[in-house]
Amino acid sequence: MSELERRFVDVIVALGEGEVVSYGDIAEVAGAPGRARAVGHLLATHDGASGVELPWWRVVTSNGRLVPGHEREQRRLLLAEGVIVRDGRVVDAPAGRFRRSPARP
DNA sequence: TATATGACGTTGC
DNA sequence: AGCAACGCCATAT
Numbered sequence: 157m158s159e160l161e162r163r164f165v166d167v168i169v170a171l172g173e174g175e176v177v178s179y180g181d182i183a184e185v186a187g188a189p190g191r192a193r194a195v196g197h198l199l200a201t202h203d204g205a206s207g208v209e210l211p212w213w214r215v216v217t218s219n220g221r222l223v224p225g226h227e228r229e230q231r232r233l234l235l236a237e238g239v240i241v242r243d244g245r246v247v248d249a250p251a252g253r254f255r256r257s258p259a260r261p
Numbered sequence: 262t263a264t265a266t267g268a269c270g271t272t273g274c
Numbered sequence: 275a276g277c278a279a280c281g282c283c284a285t286a287t
Contacts, residue, residue, distance in 0.1 A: 158284095160283090178269085178270090179268080179269050179270080180269070180270060180271095183269090183270095188283095190270080190271095190281080190282060190283095191269095191282070191283060192269040192270055192282075192283090193267080193268095193269045193270080193281095193282055193283050193284080194269090194282080194283045194284065195268090195269075195283095196267070196268045196269055196283090197267075197268080197269095197283065197284050197285080198268095198284090199268055200267075200268050201284085201285085212268080215268080216268095217268085217269065217270085218269075218270055218271085219270095222268095223268045224268065225268070226268075263287105264286100264287085265285100265286085265287085266284105266285085266286085266287105267283105267284095267285095269281105269282080269283100270280100270281085270282085271279105271280090271281085272278105272279085272280090272281105273277100273278090273279085274276105274277085274278085274279105
């Protein structure tokens, strides 16, 4: 696992309940802005065999879209944490990038 | 080496 | 709103 991937993992495991962020946010916080795709690749290939379990369901696309192919599961997990999901999209979350009352463009 | 593909993102039309 | 064009990283073939 590369150093960059380790930093991604650090950021992801630090996510708390109801904290929903995007791939780009993770890359940016990890100090690698623009590397959102690498984050996606990491989550897609990470099987947990290394011992670290990642809260993948707290990661969505930049516009709040749920992960294609895992929408059912992700929606269930997010709702259990108080995140409002409507029509396959995060519209409101207790914390993170899609939190309740931040900047409202 | 080169091309294609995928849990992505931004910009512009 | 929908779509195409790039840009991006990591694997697969």
